[in-house]
Amino acid sequence: MSRRPNNTDEVVLTAYHVSNKSAAAGSGARGNPRSRKSGQYTMNHGNVNPSLGRVAINRSGSQDSLDDLSLDDYWKEVEDIKKNTDCSREQQDVVKEPDEGELEEEWLKEAGLSNLFGECAMDSQESIAFLSTLTRTQSAAVQKRIDTFSQTLRKKNKQHQIPDVRDVFKQPEASKEKDQNVNGFQSLEARDKRKDDQSEYAAAGLLSNNEEGKKHMEDIVPETDINLEISFAEQASNLKEFPNVKSEKEDDSLLPNFRLPQDKTGTTKIGDLAPQDMKTVTSLALIELTALYDILCTELKLQRAAKIKVKESGVFRVPLSALLEQDQRRLPGTKVPLIMLKLISHIEKGGLDTEGVLRIPGASARIKVLCQELDAKFYDGTFNWDTVKQHDAASLLKFFIRELPLPLLTVEYLKAFHSVQHLPTKKHRLQALNLLIILLPDVHRDALKALLEFLQRVVDHREHNKMTLKNVAMIMAPNLFSVHNSQLKTVDQGAVASAARTASVMLFMIKYQKLLWTIPKFIVGQVRRQNVVNQKKLTKEKAMKKLLKRMAYDREKSEKSISENEVPQGFIRVQAPQFSKVSMAVQLTEDLKAGDILARFLNKESGGMSRNLKKEEVCLYEIGGNIGERCLEENTYMKDLSQLNPSAEWVIKSKPSV
Structure with missing residues (x-):
């Protein structure tokens, strides 16, 4: 079958760029990666609020945390990347210098x-x-x-x-x-x-x-x-x-098991909220x-993407957004590019107990041929996956991530992820990564989540595959943090320092991924307050519309229906349009949780529906009031939440597709 032509088009992306002080700040990070020199990092703009002062923070050129972490796996991966890189391919500068202001x-x-x-x-x-x-x-x-x-x-x-x-x-x-x-x-x-x-x-x-x-x-x-x-x-x-508070003496060999204190109103994950x-x-x-x-007196390194030409066909060197668009035409609801999911699935099919499952590369010549065949045949369904060995699939997955024309961590935030290691403590780094994950576009965030979950599954089999968390971080870092391999051409002291930092950030993302997809409660609280303020502007109009709608609704209701919808004090009414029993008055008690309400509906439906719904397929939603829409975790205490949002409606419906 003939190969599809590589059509190109121009894509314009907007964001922002690192300040003109970045070079100065970056030079301070160069030098012997094992030295321990103290210093301060400046901000992009202006002076610091004098009342807040500055933090004197001990930092090193790379990080103390990487002193005991061998970089052998990192440099071996770099060499493998160079072997599999097409030097004849035209490189495009994806970063644009901003005009003043x-x-x-x-x-x-x-x-x-x-x-x-x-x-x-x-x-x-x-x-x-x-x-x-x-x-x-x-x-x-x-x-x-x-x-x-x-x-x-x-x-x-x-x-x-x-x-x-x-x-x-x-x-x-x-x-x-x-x-x-x-x-x-x-x-x-x-x-x-x-x-x-x-x-x-x-x-x-x-x-x-x-x-x-x-x-x-x-x-x-x-x-x-x-x-x-x-x-x-x-x-x-x-x-x-x-x-008397001093910066932490960092050592990634002693990574804490961070935990989230229980929140009675429920933890909010990315994907739980309405788009607005x-x-x-x-x-x-x-x-x-x-x-x-x-x-923290640390420079926030943000960049601006330039206009570049990108492929729109095939599966490699195609932007994630373009891949997802064509995938969704074939399989609606897809959130992660199908080629990425297929490569992960093929690796796992071979067994994650295989020693060196991500470390051992496939043959360069064979990988090149497989890339060409996948580009031409993947969407036709004619590609023979039986010819792909497990180590080949792992090399193809890394190639797919590395060769994205717009990085998985995005042009805008790639250096910001890199600079996380300049922050003084592990807790600050975790907080910054949490916010950066929230800032990623949906397609990049979803693809990153799929990758990190796969890498954790690899680590879970470390006793057999000899791939520890540190090994995996070392191998994956150069694939995520190198833009078109420009950072892999030379190896000097600065490159060593950069390698150590990016590997440590990679390690954090894998280990703490479950925490990184949590939206902080203080931000959700700010969203609630903003919704309340915005609602006040339309109070009169909404009140009139609601009154007219209620009058029309009441005229259509029978006496029986009206009595069924009366909710006594201390109760909430839960709507369930998909169920045969479409609503139920539920008494609020101190220990009533969202999962308990789901269980009640599911128990009543066990014999009354043609299709048995599973608990994992549905969710109790908080809708309206001071929030647009929020999917509740099962451990949410309903009485506490109803007090926080007394005007909300409670509806059981299917979870968003995953």
Whole structure:
């Protein structure tokens, strides 16, 4: 069968680029990877809030954590990559240098705050609602970028004067005094004089106005606990109040087993929220990540993608978005490219007990031929998978990831992932990775999740395949963090340091992947507050529409139906459109969980439906009120959640396709 032509097209991507200080910051990371030199990393913009000060952090060129972690597997993988790289293939620069001011402008757009500048600044009521829910450190991060953008714009065009956002959103003096959470914009100098919201910090045990509050955070919250209720940047800011707190002596051979404290209102995972709420989560995650890096005096390295030509046919060197689009035409609901799933499946079919399952490469000539045949025959269904050995499939999977024209971790955030290892503690790194995972586009995030889950399954068989967590991290790091192999051409001290950092980040992503797909509770809380503020603008219109709809609905209901829908106090009504019993009044008790409600409906349906639904296929949803839509985990305590969102409706329906 003839091979399909490689059609090309131009794709324009927008994001933002590392600041012009990145080179200076990056040079500080070069040198002997085993040396231990202390130093500080600067931020992209302006000076640090003087009241917050700077953190003196001991860091090394690579990381202490990699001192005992041999890089042999890493460099062996690099050599294998070079053997399988087509040097004749034209390399394209996927990174574009930004014009002056574009960095801050793109940041504001990504954060959902583009209407803070320009002609529409005076009418940006939606942004006011958004800003009103920000924490102190988040507000400072936004303010800094707006100030920098405004200054840059005035320098470029002195005749074009834009309104100062601090004047646009200036609050009355009485409102400023009342608002202890710094909701909205004020000057940084004024914000420095304000006291922290003690009620917020009391929840973290971080009050500074008494002797007990001066204890170290580690003395109050065990190191293995991850606090998702308070902003990560706020937690980092408070650590500066304790002069005796020192940065951790890092050693990845002693990785803690981080855990999430039980949340009675339920843990929210990526994919549990409605698209509109998830869009708000993404904006908040970017602001929070920026604030965290600002507080830790670490440069946040973000880039901007250039316009490049990409293939639109075949399976290799095709963007994930293009692959998924053609896969979904064949199999609706697909979230991960079919070629990637097939390669993983083929590796597992051969057994994960095979020694060196990811380490031993396939023959270079055979891999090249298999790539060409898969490009031509995969979608025709004529490719003979019996000819693919297990080690060939592993090499093809790594080739697929490595040769993506737009990296799996994206052009925009690739260096940000890399810079995670500059953060002072394991907990800070985990927090930053959590926010970065949230920021990834859906297709990249879903593909990364499938890959990490597969790698964990490989590690689970380490007693037989001799592939430990460190081995797997070393082998996969150069495939995820090298853009078109440009970072693999030379090996110097800087490359050694980079290898150590990327391998450690890879190790973190594999080990803590279950935590990384969790949306922090403080961000979900901000989404709820924003929804409440936005709803107030349409209260009158909604009230009238709801009244008219209720009147029409009531006229169509019989007396029996009306009596069935009356819900006594202390009860909630659960709707289940897919079930024969479409609704049920459920009494709220202290120990009632979402899983209990599902079990009640499923038990009643066991003999009344033509198709038996499994518990894993359905979910109880929280809909409306202060949230768009949220899929509840089974351990959610319904009484606590109903108190948090008393106006919500409760509906049982199928889970999103996985």
